[in-house]
Amino acid sequence: MNQDLISSILDLISKMVFPFLGTTEIIAQPRAYWDNSYTIWLIFSIIFFVGILLVGIYIVIRYRYVKGKNEEGAHIEGNTALEVVWIAIPTILALFLATLSFANFMYQRTLPADALEVKITAFMWGWEIEYPNGKVVSTYFNTEKPFEKDDSEKFYLPVGKKIKVLLSSRDVIHSFYVQPAMITEDAVPGRITYMWFQINKEGEYYAFCREYCGSWHSYMIAVLKVVSEEEFNKWLEQK
Amino acid sequence: MEERAEDLEPGITSEGTSEESRHQHKEVKPWYSGGLKDWIFTTDHKKIGILYFFTSFIFFLLAGMMGMLIRYELTNPGIQLPSIAGQEGADLYNYLLTGHGTLMLLWWAVAVWTGAFGNFLIPLMIGAKDVAFPRLNAFSYWVFLGASVMVLLTAIPGNWIKMLWTAYPPFASNPNAGPVAYYSIIILLYGIAATAGSVNFVATIISMRTKGLSFRKMNLFTHTILGANLIQLFGVPSFLGAVTLLFLDRYIGTNFFNPEIGGDPLLYQNIFWFYSHPAVYVMMLPAFGIYSEVIATMSRKPIFGYVSMVLAIYLIALIGFLVWAHHMFAAGIPDWARVLFSYTTILVGVPTGIKIFNWLATMYKGAIRLTAPMLFVLGGLFMFLIGGLTGVLLSMVSANLGLTDSMFVVGHFHYVLGMSVTFAALAGILYWFPKVTGKMYNEKLGVWSFIFAFIGSNIFYFFQTFSGTLGISRRYADYPNILEWVLINQIQTFGSVLLFVGIVLFLINIIVSLRSGQKAPKNPWHSPSLEWSATDTPVMSNNFKKDHIEIHKDWHPYAYYKGYHEHF
Numbered sequence: 001m002n003q004d005l006i007s008s009i010l011d012l013i014s015k016m017v018f019p020f021l022g023t024t025e026i027i028a029q030p031r032a033y034w035d036n037s038y039t040i041w042l043i044f045s046i047i048f049f050v051g052i053l054l055v056g057i058y059i060v061i062r063y064r065y066v067k068g069k070n071e072e073g074a075h076i077e078g079n080t081a082l083e084v085v086w087i088a089i090p091t092i093l094a095l096f097l098a099t100l101s102f103a104n105f106m107y108q109r110t111l112p113a114d115a116l117e118v119k120i121t122a123f124m125w126g127w128e129i130e131y132p133n134g135k136v137v138s139t140y141f142n143t144e145k146p147f148e149k150d151d152s153e154k155f156y157l158p159v160g161k162k163i164k165v166l167l168s169s170r171d172v173i174h175s176f177y178v179q180p181a182m183i184t185e186d187a188v189p190g191r192i193t194y195m196w197f198q199i200n201k202e203g204e205y206y207a208f209c210r211e212y213c214g215s216w217h218s219y220m221i222a223v224l225k226v227v228s229e230e231e232f233n234k235w236l237e238q239k
Numbered sequence: 240m241e242e243r244a245e246d247l248e249p250g251i252t253s254e255g256t257s258e259e260s261r262h263q264h265k266e267v268k269p270w271y272s273g274g275l276k277d278w279i280f281t282t283d284h285k286k287i288g289i290l291y292f293f294t295s296f297i298f299f300l301l302a303g304m305m306g307m308l309i310r311y312e313l314t315n316p317g318i319q320l321p322s323i324a325g326q327e328g329a330d331l332y333n334y335l336l337t338g339h340g341t342l343m344l345l346w347w348a349v350a351v352w353t354g355a356f357g358n359f360l361i362p363l364m365i366g367a368k369d370v371a372f373p374r375l376n377a378f379s380y381w382v383f384l385g386a387s388v389m390v391l392l393t394a395i396p397g398n399w400i401k402m403l404w405t406a407y408p409p410f411a412s413n414p415n416a417g418p419v420a421y422y423s424i425i426i427l428l429y430g431i432a433a434t435a436g437s438v439n440f441v442a443t444i445i446s447m448r449t450k451g452l453s454f455r456k457m458n459l460f461t462h463t464i465l466g467a468n469l470i471q472l473f474g475v476p477s478f479l480g481a482v483t484l485l486f487l488d489r490y491i492g493t494n495f496f497n498p499e500i501g502g503d504p505l506l507y508q509n510i511f512w513f514y515s516h517p518a519v520y521v522m523m524l525p526a527f528g529i530y531s532e533v534i535a536t537m538s539r540k541p542i543f544g545y546v547s548m549v550l551a552i553y554l555i556a557l558i559g560f561l562v563w564a565h566h567m568f569a570a571g572i573p574d575w576a577r578v579l580f581s582y583t584t585i586l587v588g589v590p591t592g593i594k595i596f597n598w599l600a601t602m603y604k605g606a607i608r609l610t611a612p613m614l615f616v617l618g619g620l621f622m623f624l625i626g627g628l629t630g631v632l633l634s635m636v637s638a639n640l641g642l643t644d645s646m647f648v649v650g651h652f653h654y655v656l657g658m659s660v661t662f663a664a665l666a667g668i669l670y671w672f673p674k675v676t677g678k679m680y681n682e683k684l685g686v687w688s689f690i691f692a693f694i695g696s697n698i699f700y701f702f703q704t705f706s707g708t709l710g711i712s713r714r715y716a717d718y719p720n721i722l723e724w725v726l727i728n729q730i731q732t733f734g735s736v737l738l739f740v741g742i743v744l745f746l747i748n749i750i751v752s753l754r755s756g757q758k759a760p761k762n763p764w765h766s767p768s769l770e771w772s773a774t775d776t777p778v779m780s781n782n783f784k785k786d787h788i789e790i791h792k793d794w795h796p797y798a799y800y801k802g803y804h805e806h807f
């Protein structure tokens with residue numbers, strides 16, 4: 001194996017396992033709340049994992065079968081005090097993590113008052129967005145260039161502004177996943193669901209469909225084009 | 240009677256009668272004797288268990304091949320699979336994914352326990368001659384085989400079912416989903432077989448234990464099979480209900496799930512997951528049972544905290560029914576329900592955690608033999624630890640909103656179900672290989688197959704799991720050409736190939752050992768558990784020599800400690 005491959009694999013691992021590192025500024029919300037739940041879970045998990053692994057490896061090596069020396073196990077059938085301890089600790093930890101996630105969830109799900117409200121409708125296999133002034137943009141899958149969109153199909157959004165999304169679907173269940181914001185909500189036919197997000201840096205971002213919806217499920221993307229507020233307003237006024 | 244005394248293992252007393260010795264002369268054949276006709280018309284739990292085993296294992300291999308084809312598709316961006324019969328490569332992918340998921344879950348991870356291991360072992364472990372309803376048992380297998388044959392016919396182009404194993408409406412009533420009626424009938428047959436099986440096991444374990452074998456002396460594997468079958472008994476009807484309603488919606492024009500005429504698609508998800516979540520414990524609990532059997536035997540220690548191990552089994556089975564909505568965290572259910580189910584879900588982690596600690600404590604101060612089955616069990620525990628910890632993250636609703644339907648979920652359940660369950664099954668196959676065949680497996684091949692499978696699956700599933708945190712979605716035939724994503728997928732494929740090699744070595748081991756394995760001693764693991772200590776190796780058709788085996792008051796299936804043998 002060459003040096004490059006190894007370093008890019010290490011790079012990859014650090015990016016996947018520690019996704020909250022590296023980005024000093026938070027480029028999208030409510031990502032911070034996801035990061036927070038994830039980080040604290042990761043710390044607990046690594047401690048638990050390494051602890052159990054080390055104890056396990058120690059036991060297997062220390063108490064392995066040796067002919068003539070260690071052939072029979074000791075007669076230990078239980079220890080109530082010990083069991084109470086290791087029932088109590090995980091219970092407390094579990095309740096702590098669930099409560100932490102509850103707190104973060106409140107932020108993720110509470111709609112901001114000062115938001116730009118858009119309606120997004122899903123269909124097989126594309127998306128349609130309707131802005132407050134009635135402007136509608138729709139995007140449709142394209143097998144020729146599946147992950148690129150013409151400018152006319154991009155969903156323009158103002159940078160740094162909270163976006164409130166009312167979601168629905170015209171046919172089957174789809175799911176709107178705003179990748180930089182780490183937030184998903186299903187678009188269910190016959191229902192209106194909601195979510196909010198905010199992107200703090202200009203650029204283009206993907207929103208993927210995350211509920212399986214047939215042949216071109218993987219090409220059902222929307223490109224979110226995040227631009228300055230002025231540019232957005234100018235674009236919004238064009239017919 | 241005197242001269243047969245030495246046949247008896249410690250703890251088992253004989254109640255010989257002259258009637259019983261007459262039986263003996265008639266039935267000394269090993270269980271597998273008999274021609275084709277005997278096999279077809281058999282009602283013997285051991286033969287039915289083996290029939291189930293072969294069907295299940297063949298479908299495991301088939302689904303594994305489908306998995307490899309899925310990996311082939313995902314190794315590079317773009318559609319790789321050929322269009323067959325005018326249907327796009329992406330459609331073939333969706334068919335393969337549907338098949339892989341359904342077969343791995345229902346035909347392998349569920350059926351291998353309830354059908355194969357349970358059938359062969361449970362009567363032996365509880366000292367019974369057969370299951371409670373032997374004919375129902377045979378019926379169950381043949382219905383299962385019918386469903387299996389129907390599955391094979393879906394491979395015909397035009398017959399592809401492409402709605403994934405979850406079959407969510409209203410997609411399921413879209414022409415793009417494939418033949419839903421066909422799917423419903425397969426699942427209904429499967430469900431009939433499963434229900435017949437679970438009725439049988441519950442009745443057998445409750446009412447056919449030999450005298451003296453109280454619930455506190457039952458093997459943990461038997462407890463887990465009872466737990467799993469109780470779940471089946473209560474859960475399968477709801478699954479069949481969901482599928483039946485789907486069928487009616489599509490073909491009779493009812494509107495349970497069709498939102499256009501007042502139906503509710505989320506109703507399906509509630510009914511479906513009410514079974515399908517507990518179903519993961521149908522797969523997991525017997526794996527726990529095998530961990531317990533193998534760890535106690537190979538460490539030569541009684542199970543640490545037997546009573547809490549048993550309670551944990553039934554607690555898991557019970558809480559399993561209270562968490563289904565964690566599959567719907569982003570599906571538009573009310574926020575309070577999401578929080579409530581987040582708490583119940585995370586609490587299932589506790590009884591499972593207890594089991595891990597108790598297994599470690601069982602090994603503590605033991606005399607651990609690192610045989611191939613023990614390695615598979617330790618590897619399975621390692622996988623389960625990662626699977627359990629990633630499960631805790633998924634049950635945290637705030638984290639779930641960013642990870643649902645991503646590769647993180649797929650990696651998580653491959654750790655838990657894919658490998659933890661599969662390693663347990665492979666461990667079980669090796670551990671009871673002598674009992675079934677009368678021959679020993681090949682230790683070297685066993686160890687090598689473990690090494691390949693363990694390293695391969697960890698490379699594969701580690702990258703699969705955490706690739707979800709980068710935003711990679713599941714059930715995608717294609718993905719954008721982002722350099723990192725391509726690299727991640729190629730590493731996964733490398734891992735899956737190592738895993739594949741491990742499984743092939745395992746298969747070679749089975750075949751080689753069947754043909755030319757060493758003759759097995761009667762009780763190679765020196766286990767007091769009844770299936771070893773009270774039967775011949777391989778088992779005779781009549782299971783036990785005596786009609787009534789009776790258990791000594793100090794007998795326990797895990798009495799491994801020093802001094803036990805002198806005790807009697």
Ligand code: HEM
Nearest residue numbers: 303306307309340343348403404649656657713714715735
């Ligand atoms: C040779 C071994 C295996 C390989 C190569 C493999 C590969 C895969 C791949 C690539 C996916 C697709 C993920 C996605 O795009 O959503 C998948 C899905 C899945 N696998 Fe496996 N897998 C293997 C073993 C197993 C086992 C042993 C089980 C269970 C006992 C299992 C259960 C599943 C399930 C339930 C799905 C989800 C299908 C769906 O999305 O509906 N797999 N597998």
Ligand SMILES: [Cu+2]
Nearest residue numbers: 174209213220
């Ligand atoms: Cu979609």
Ligand SMILES: [Cu+2]
Nearest residue numbers: 516563565566
């Ligand atoms: Cu679940």
